[in-house]
Amino acid sequence: MSEDWCAEKLANLKLEENEKETLKEICTSLKECKSLESRITSKLIKSNEIFKYLDGADEENKNIASDILSMCMSNLVLSTSNENLTGILENSLKSKNPSIRSIALNEIWNALSRDVNRTLTDVDLVVLIIASLDSEETKDSAVAINILSKALLTTYDNTLVKSEFHQRLGKTDIIRCRVYEIAVNLGKHSETMLQKVHDVIDKALNEVENGDDVLLQMNILELMVSLAEVQHGLQYLENKKLFDKIGKRVQHQNLNRNPLDSFLIPGIMKFFGKIAYSQPESIIVGYPYMIQCLFDLILSGDLASLPTALDTLANVTGSSDGKMVVSTNYPEEHLREIFACLGGYLRTLPTDLKNRCFSALELIFQQDGKANNQISEIAEKWFFFIEESRNFEFLFSFIKNPFPEIKIACLNLIKTLSLYPWGVVGLKNTAGMIEYLLDRRVEFDKEAKQVKYELISILSETSVFDAHTILLLKKYVNEGPHYVEGILDVAVEGS
Template sequence: MDEEWWQCNLRELETVNKREETLSNMYANINKQSALPINRQVIELLLRAPNLYECARIVKGEKEQEQEQVVNLAIDVLRSCLQQLELDIQDAKLPELLSLPLTHSNPAVRSLVLGNLLKQLRSQREPKPLPSTELLLYVLDELQQPETQSSVIAIDILNLELTNWLTDSGVQSKLLQLLQRDEMVCCRVYELAVMLAKHSAASLSSVEFILDAALSELDNDDVLLMSSVMEILVPLAEQNHGLSYMERRRVLDIISSRVERIDENPLDALILPSIMKFFGKIAAVQPQKIIAGYPQMLACLFQLLESGDEAMLPTGLDTLANLTSTVQGKLLMHQHFQSAMEQLLRKYSTHLKNLSPPLKIRLLNSLDVIYTLEGMPSSELNTILLGWYECFAGGRQVNHIMELLHTPFPDLQLAALGLLKTLCQYPWGITAVQQTAGAIEFLLSRQQDLDKDVKYLKWQIMQLLSVSSEFTPTEIVRFTAYVNEGPLYQQTVVNIATEGQGSQ
């Protein structure tokens, strides 16, 4: 097909009742020639054709089914064009070529083009900067569109390319304009700034004017906005240079003071989960900073966890897990909050009986993190963890866990066995299993009705028991045989016919 044929068909699109047939012909011919791509000049002609984009426009009030068919065909034609064009990021004509689709009213069109642009950027063996800011400005404009899907793609593109242009006056002006828009747009810009700032201290410095705007949201009366901004800032707080920046801006002090004055503004209770998550994430990488520096935050966390408030517990459980996920975190929690930790773990045993199954699973997973260690524990840490376990279990047995293993919920069984496996990494944990009536029998049983993942975890626990010095040689032989048979072994039942059965 020569260029004249395509020109003729584009003119046909001006007639509304001819659009569906014309688009079908165009789509068929593009794909018919996919093995031998059509002329690049033709593709550029189509991408610049206003008539084609008019077909992709959604007009309210028209017959929906007929309109949808035409819109989908137009987008299919555009998709085929982009696939054959293979966007050249270094092409100076690219902004002009993509200007119509990137400013189109249909988010599906914008999303299609942005998706192809992101794909090309990610496929580069060596990242190359765009030749100008023109295309970036179109992508930045996407952040103020109401649709989420295309804005997410835009942020990913900007994360790859914007660093090279942050000192450009046009880019800075556009970012400042976006910060004057509504909360949704501002939060997208904050998210972009955090993604860029994570890379290095130099990158953070380039977007500091955006981050300062984000931090200003943390001391106002809009608790929902404050909650969203804290969620956005968490990845930056996990970086040393990001946390240093926040400390210079007294962010942790500002947030902590909101907690201390929570009785003065009951609405602040709505942001407690976000505050706990924020501090917990930081504590996972900077335990000394949070545990030793913000006792009021910890006191609030303990109070929240003991309350049994099912709306607040998930975040609280995850936060405590973050606080105690490292060796330093465990030692600091024991050093500064020994009594509170022991009291809370006793409360956990009550929670484990009364909470809904999903929250029991969350609690067990949190405990799993608390007791997990990489490598051998020091004698001090071993004593701390044993003391914590005894508070939770009310002794050294694993009765609490065994009760959960006899429930009809495979997910709950898996969480209970996961914790049991972690406990069996310690000699005192193996002893607790040994001293619990029915525990060894359950682990050795070959119940056919158990979930296969449950069987596998049982088998892994038996692997640990089979190399323990806590059992007799006879028991070790029995355990080793179980391990050698594998997790999914099925016992064969042999029926022996007695004389005379065959003639009945």
């Protein structure tokens, strides 16, 4: 495949009677060629002859031309110094056809992803990609955000780049949020980079503090969670007093002054909860009124707020550090009330919220790499606040429920509890539970069978049960999750 061959094929595309045959020939040759030369693929990418089919009405020609463009794009070498990348990609990135822009952006991102040390240094190309943030297509903008979050690490100081980037702050809410997301991604990278984009971050924070668009404020808070997960980002937000400012907005006296703030409560609770998972000491100890607000929401019984409250409690207590900090800083009587309330919800909530409660408890009792005997003791105490009995009798009723959703949610919780020594003992002390788990005839749902198999696999590795029970557990594991007993076996067992 030579430049002369390429020139000949492009010339043939100008002849209407040869176009379809020529397009197919180019496509076939590209597929068969083991090593494509960049000067050939670059010429095809820039070719107006190829682009006219991408915008044309003939669907077959459009599909073939799209395949040609994709193959050529995949051959791009972003570090090539003797080629004008902007010139090669300009037609694609400026195209009004979203599928063409998408091909170019995706291949740029793929090239960057293949080499973590590679970035874009072509300022003009970066400016073209910044312009892609204006696209109405979410897929285009998402890829552009990924590219720019990497490329701007080395090009942000360029005057043209910074000017184009900042221009988007004067556009729609959606476009501004895209800029904020990139700024957060850059700021997470290092303290130095955070200082460079601080004016963009500050504008976002100002919208949270002083704006009146609740949806926009919630979206920005979601972005700020990511920044707060790194220590220098958390420190920056604390210095800006973001936590104090938004936290006070959910206090009763302030809600009376501005009832609209009540719509922000779910977003604010999620914000604090997600940060508490990675920074429990800072949030749980530093902002106790937010934890109190969380507890009040759980005890309130407000079904509209309960999903957010359950998710937030799971984030706050999901890590070992979170369990430790909560246990140390809150009275046992208070925690007993919270978990007893959750136990009541398991019995009384509608099915969807009941499943949400099971999922939250599963996350609360999960173990991470820091789990130890002290964490096990805390988890045991909290679990038996839910139900005072020292067995799993109340959970047994849920796994016998005919609705698969509830059964699976409960089995997942039991699987998590079985990773604790006291959890296995609780299972053992529940009359009939092990026998029920081992009975394959009571389960028909595929997912339930799988979760039950995973639970039994854990139990089979413990030393709590007698030798006969261990043998049955291991037999179940060896047979697999979907084993079906033979008719003869069933008949004998039922006789």
